[in-house]
Amino acid sequence: MTLESVPAYDSERISGVGNHAVVVGASISGLLAARVLADGFDKVTVVERDELPDEPKTRDGAPHARQPHLLQEAGRVIIEDLFPGYGDDLVSEGGLIIDIASDFNFYDEGGYVASPSTQIPGYAGSRPLLEHVIRKRVSEIDEVQLRDSTRVVGYRTDERGTTVTGAEISGTDDNNTSMSADLIVDATGRTSRTPKWLETRGYESPEVAEVNVDLAYSTTTVERDPDDQRAFWAPASPPYTRGGGALPIENERRQVVLHGVHGDDPPRNVDEFHDFASSLQITEVEEILDSHDMLSEDIDYYPFPSSRRRYYEELDCFPSGFLVVGDAIASYNPIYGQGMSVAALHALVLHHTLAENGLGNLGLEFFDEVEQIVDVAWMMAVGADFQFPETTGPKPRGTGLMGWYLSRLTRKAHTDRDLSERFIRVIMMEKPPKTLFRPGVVWRVLKPAI
Template sequence: MPTEKLSSRAIVIGGGVAGKLSARVLADYFEEVMIIEKDHKQDQPQNRSGVPQGLHGHALLKSGEEILEEFFPGIIDELQDSGAVSANFSRDLAWFHHGSWKIRSHSQLMTIQQSRPFLEYHIQKRLQHISNVHSIYGAKPLRLVLDAKKTSIAGIEYQTEEGKVEEIDANLVIDASGAATFTTQWLKKNGIATPPIDEIQVNLCYASRAYEHLSPEDRDWKGLLVYPNPPHQMRGGGMYQIEANKWMVTLFGYGLDSPPKTDKEFLEHAAILDHPSFFGAIIDGKPASEVNIYRFPKMRRFRYEKMENLPNGLIVIGDALCRIDPVFAQGMSLSALEAKQLEKVLKQATKHQSLEAISKKAHQEFQRVLSIPWLIASIEDFRFPHTTGNRFFGLSFLQGYIKRVMLACSDNQIVYEKFMNVLHLKAHPATLFAPKMIKSILFKTVTPRHNLDKEKVIRS
C-alpha cells in the first residue's frame, strides 16, 4: 500500500462486481473513494434491479477467484462457510460439448459455486470495513464534469434519491455502470468524439430459474453443462449447485425467436438439448423461482485506448467497457483481471506522484487482458450461421483446431488440464499449440462418448 495518496478523491459509478473491485483498488491510492450506486443498499443477498442478469447462472473462474482472495484475504473461506459450494472443476463438472463428454478426473483446479447476489453481498460486506470507501445509494449519475479545456476529469454531477442535483469533485472517475453506460453520450454532449467499437451480433437469449432440488436420482456431479454442437444444434444449458442447497438452472439459445417463458416451455427446451441428461435432471425437480429471461444481442467492446482526446482521469471498466458472450462465464473474472491492471497503472503513477495519461495507460492494459477472451468467444460464436461481424483471417483453421482440442478432452487428461487453464484465464491459448499438444490433438483419433452413466472419475 502506498504511503502517500495520489489524490484526494476518486469516484466509481456503479456498485456491481466491477465497481466494488475497482473501489477496493482505489482505496489504497486515494484519500476517499465514493461509489455512486442507483440501487438501494442490500442488507442480505438478493438481486438488484440494476443487475438483471443476476438472476441467471454465473461462474467465478479460478483467475477471478484468486484475485478476489488477494483483494480480500479470507473471503473464499467466508463464502464457503456461508454456503458456497466447493467443486473440483474436472471431477465435479459433467460437460457435454461438441457431441462428447469431457473426461472426469481429479484435477488441481478447485472452484466455488454460488449465485451472483450471494457473491456481491459478501464483497460488499468486506468493502464496508474499508474506512475511506463510501457509497451513495439511490443516486443517478447525470454528467461528467470536465476542466475548462475538456482534457481532464473534474468530477461528476448526480441526482440524489430525493431529486436534488449535486456535484462532487474528483481527479479520477471509474465508469463501472455496466451495459447501460452513458459515457459515450456524455462525451458527445461535450463535443468529444466517441471511441471505435468492435461488435459481433450473436442474438443470444437465456432463461433461468432456481430449483429447491433436482429429480430424485443419484448423481456424481455438482454441475452439468450440455452445450450446443453448431451449426445444427443452437441450444444449450447449464446447472450447478449453489448456496442454501439450491440449484441454478439456465437454458440458452442462439438465434431463437423466443426464449422459454413458462414451465412447459422450459422443459420443452431442455428436452431437445444435445443430450437427454439435462432434461432428466429437472423433469421431476422442484422449482424455487419463476422463469427469468435475459437477452444478449451482441458482444461489444469499446476501444477507448485508441482515443486521442479522451479526458484524462476517466476510466471505463467491466461490462461498460466490454461485454463478451456470457455463455463463456468470463464477465466477473474479466472485471477482476481489469481491476488488477488498474492496480498496476496506479502503482506506476505512485512512483511519479502523477495521474498523467492514466486513462490511456489503463485502457491499454485492459485491452491486453480482453484480447484473448474476445478471440476465444469469437471463434465459438462464429460457428453459428446467424452470427454477424468481422470474420478474421485464420478463423476456419482455429475453429477446426479448437474443435479437435474439445474432442481430445474426452479421453486425454493432459489436454483437458491445459484447456481448463486457458478457459479459466490462467494460461495463454498458445499453450494449446505446443508440439506435444499438437501431436496429442491432431494425430489421435477421438471417438465421441455419449453415455454419462458409464463415465468413470479418475482420481489421482
C-alpha cells in the first residue's frame, strides 16, 4: 500500500471518539499520530522523555536525526495535508523546496538515472528542522499538550488485563505517577518495549524479523552556495560496499554523508573522511568537500546493524485501547529514506481506521491495514540488502528475481526518462511497486538493447 492507495485525509470524517489519548514519543510518528487523534479526542497528550527544544535541535532520544533525512513524496503530501502550508513554514525557517526531477541526482547500477520530465516537489531540510516545523504546528492545536522530560515506564490495564487504561510515567523528579487514557499509542521507535510488556501481561509478543546488513552512516555539514540546490545519492550496491551523498539543508548548508555495509565502516574522523569520499563511484561528493568549508570537525557516526520488523499483524490477541506505530513496528535500512513516509502513511491509516471503527478492536484492525504499507517498504529495503551475499536473515520470497529485475530496470532508466520517473515514484512510496510490472514497462525493461 502506498500513497496512491490510501484515501486522502478528510477532517470531516472523525469526531467524538474519546476523551483522552496519550501518544508516547514526540518524534515524527508520535507527532503525526497526535495530529490525527486531535480530530477525535477532547485531549491528546504527547509524552516525550527528552526535553523538547524551541528550535531545530537534535535530541538524545533521536540520535539518528543527526543523519540526513530525505522526505519522500508520500510523506510530503500527507504532512502537507495534515498541516496546510507546511512547505511554506519550512521555507520560512530556512528550508528549501527542491525539484526532485532536476535537483536530485540518483546514481545506481553504474550511472545516474535520467531526470523525469515532470517536476516533483521535494521538501529539504535537516531532520531536526523537519521535526521542529511539525512539532510547532502540533503544539498550536488546542486539544494537544506536549509533555516533555517525562518517560513512560509502563501501562495500566483493567482488571481482566484486556484493555489498556493508562500510562505510568516518570518525570524529572523521578516520582512515578499515572495518566488515564482511552487510547495509548506507542511511538517510541525501534527500541519500543511493547513486545516485552505484552509478554509480562501474558500476551504473545510479535514475531521479529531481523535482516543484518551491518550498515553505518558518517555525516558532516559543509557550506552551500545559496542557488545550488543539487542533491546527490549513490547508495552502496554490489560489488561496492560503500556509498554516499550530499543533500541540501537550511541556511545554505549541505549534509555530506558516507556509508558502508558489511564491515566497510565509514570514517569517524575528519582526516579519513575525504579519502573515503574519493573512493565513491561518483565524484561530486568529493568535489563538494574540496570546494566548500566544513562547518565543524565533528563527524556524526551512526551504526544501523539491521532492518527490524515486528509482525503485529499476525497476533490473534492485542489489548484494546492500545496501538503501536512507526519505527516501533518496523525500521528499515535508510538508503531509500522511507521511515518518515511510512510514519505519515501510518497516521493516515490511523485516521481512517478510527473513522470506520472507533476504538473497537482498533489495534488489530490498524495492524491489518498497515501490514501492506510495511510490506512495500520492507520489500524495497531488504531486497536491496539481500543483493549483498553477506546479508543474513529471513529472505522474502522472490527477492532474487525482484533484485535482478530492478537492477535491469535501473540500468534502462539511465536513458529512459519515463522508466526513471516510474521507478522514482515507487521509491518515494507514491505509486505501488506493481506499476513497475505493467506489460509495457516489463517489455521495455526486458527487451534487449539494440
